[in-house]
Amino acid sequence: MADQISFVLVVFTVAVALLHFIHRWWNIHGGRKRSNNEENQEARLPPGSTGWPLIGESFSFYRSMTRNHPRKFIDDREKRYNSDIFISHLFGRRVVVSADPQFNKFVLQNEGRLFKAQYYESFKTLIGNYGLLSVHGDLQRKLHGIAVNLLRFERLGVDFMEEIQSLVHSTLDRWAEMKDIALQNECHQMILNLMAKQLLDLSPSKETTEICGLFVDYTNAMLSIPIKIPGSNYAKGIKARQLLIRKISEMIKERRNHPQVLHNDLLAKLLEEGSLSDEIICDFILFLLFAGHETSSRALTSAIKFLTYCPEAVEQMQKEHDAILKIKGVHKLEWEDYKSMKFTQCVINETLRLGNFSLAISREATKDITVKDYLIPKGSMILVVLAATHLRESSYTEALIFNPWRWEPDQDVSNNVLFTPFGGGGRLCPGYHLAKLELALFLHIFVTRFRWEALGNDRTSYFPLPYLTEGFPIRLHCRQ
Numbered sequence: 001m002a003d004q005i006s007f008v009l010v011v012f013t014v015a016v017a018l019l020h021f022i023h024r025w026w027n028i029h030g031g032r033k034r035s036n037n038e039e040n041q042e043a044r045l046p047p048g049s050t051g052w053p054l055i056g057e058s059f060s061f062y063r064s065m066t067r068n069h070p071r072k073f074i075d076d077r078e079k080r081y082n083s084d085i086f087i088s089h090l091f092g093r094r095v096v097v098s099a100d101p102q103f104n105k106f107v108l109q110n111e112g113r114l115f116k117a118q119y120y121e122s123f124k125t126l127i128g129n130y131g132l133l134s135v136h137g138d139l140q141r142k143l144h145g146i147a148v149n150l151l152r153f154e155r156l157g158v159d160f161m162e163e164i165q166s167l168v169h170s171t172l173d174r175w176a177e178m179k180d181i182a183l184q185n186e187c188h189q190m191i192l193n194l195m196a197k198q199l200l201d202l203s204p205s206k207e208t209t210e211i212c213g214l215f216v217d218y219t220n221a222m223l224s225i226p227i228k229i230p231g232s233n234y235a236k237g238i239k240a241r242q243l244l245i246r247k248i249s250e251m252i253k254e255r256r257n258h259p260q261v262l263h264n265d266l267l268a269k270l271l272e273e274g275s276l277s278d279e280i281i282c283d284f285i286l287f288l289l290f291a292g293h294e295t296s297s298r299a300l301t302s303a304i305k306f307l308t309y310c311p312e313a314v315e316q317m318q319k320e321h322d323a324i325l326k327i328k329g330v331h332k333l334e335w336e337d338y339k340s341m342k343f344t345q346c347v348i349n350e351t352l353r354l355g356n357f358s359l360a361i362s363r364e365a366t367k368d369i370t371v372k373d374y375l376i377p378k379g380s381m382i383l384v385v386l387a388a389t390h391l392r393e394s395s396y397t398e399a400l401i402f403n404p405w406r407w408e409p410d411q412d413v414s415n416n417v418l419f420t421p422f423g424g425g426g427r428l429c430p431g432y433h434l435a436k437l438e439l440a441l442f443l444h445i446f447v448t449r450f451r452w453e454a455l456g457n458d459r460t461s462y463f464p465l466p467y468l469t470e471g472f473p474i475r476l477h478c479r480q
């Protein structure tokens with residue numbers, strides 16, 4: 001018996017020593033082979049820790065993101081290293097994390113020159129070879145240009161204004177009958193219907209419901225641990241992607257076989273373009289469907305959640321929108337009405353700041369970069385944490401409080417490096433204006449038709465994308 005205990009103790013001691021040794025080795029070597037250049041410049045690498053072997057600091061990051069305070073992970077390290085640029089090891093990769101607004105701007109502005117978009121393989125598998133964030137160089141510029149052109153400011157006033165209002169009104173008619181709704185799911189469904197119509201000319205039907213079902217599996221996979229074993233969310237998502245691509249591909253064939261049937265949608269415009277292969281078109285459309293629906297629908301839900309706990313803002317919103325309604329009567333809103341919604345723009349900015357629907361974006365350095373006397377070696381993955389600036393106390397007083405009035409003095413945010421919810425540079429979100437238009441029109445119709453109350457408390461988790469853990473159930477009361 002004593003021998004057995006001694007044996008267990010020896011094994012335990014050896015295991016602890018081995019783990020300790022691996023941990024030290026990992027932190028010194030950062031889990032990868034280093035170039036001579038890096039070894040020479042070791043003193044100048046950003047400070048940081050790569051944490052435990054394999055898991056690195058993923059757990060602390062995950063905890064911070066899921067506990068309603070996405071800045072805690074950054075705050076702790078900024079204090080520890082006295083630097084807002086530091087090294088970490090997250091989800092299997094060594095990364096340079098940046099919470100420095102000037103460096104973030106520099107990274108975004110130099111897309112294609114010093115940096116290139118680089119996301120985790122599991123994400124790239126889901127968006128495909130030609131989903132815009134997988135594409136680089138000339139093809140990215142071309143596809144980005146097409147997206148910007150399709151979603152440009154002037155076009156929204158014509159193509160989207162009416163569509164969005166009709167869809168929101170018909171959806172809210174249904175909500176009025178239901179009275180109690182799970183707002184997050186309902187907003188998801190509504191924006192998905194809108195995108196399906198705009199991209200593929202699909203009206204709510206059996207086919208759209210089927211596509212929506214597949215799309216739920218597809219987006220769930222984006223939010224899941226990427227393990228491809230039968231039955232896992234990730235595996236289901238890959239399957240859903242295959243089926244969605246097949247459906248888009250069949251639509252393309254159908255349209256090529258029947259060119260006389262006209263469609264006023266994005267697919268039609270891509271086919272007119274003539275220079276894109278079917279594979280590129282399918283990935284491009286699927287990515288737009290994902291990018292255009294995931295972030296916007298979360299923004300709509302969060303705007304209502306923030307307003308729920310800020311009755312003064314609801315009152316001011318209702319005044320602004322009742323006044324517009326009085327002038328317009330039953331007529332649909334026009335572009336000028338949208339532009340007159342001054343306080344609503346403040347609510348939208350504040351929702352985007354506090355909601356952080358794109359928490360961080362990811363880049364790879366394509367050359368050695370020096371910043372603040374630190375060397376960032378070529379090949380490093382850089383996590384540009386947009387939320388870090390949005391939630392920084394020194395930039396926004398009481399940064400965790402919803403305060404739309406903070407935007408009243410200065411609504412022009414185009415050159416504000418502290419406010420970048422849509423990224424920047426060569427990959428600035430092409431859906432920027434559309435997302436804001438959707439939010440404004442939705443808020444107009446919602447606050448003029450309803451008063452509402454939350455049914456229970458809800459919490460926001462920010463990993464991997466912000467969502468309300470209980471789906472934000474609310475009770476609606478129709479206004480007169």
Ligand code: HEM
Pocket residue numbers: 117132133140144147151287288291292293295296299357358361362421422423424426427428429430431432434435
């Ligand atoms: C609240 C809503 C939205 C937010 C916060 C948002 C945020 C972002 C951010 C931060 C990026 C940059 C990603 C990077 O640089 O790696 C981006 C890219 C993109 N977004 Fe949005 N987005 C929103 C809505 C939309 C909508 C409505 C669409 C289209 C219908 C859209 C389409 C895209 C596309 C295609 C890209 C990729 C651009 C490229 O890589 O060239 N987004 N978005």
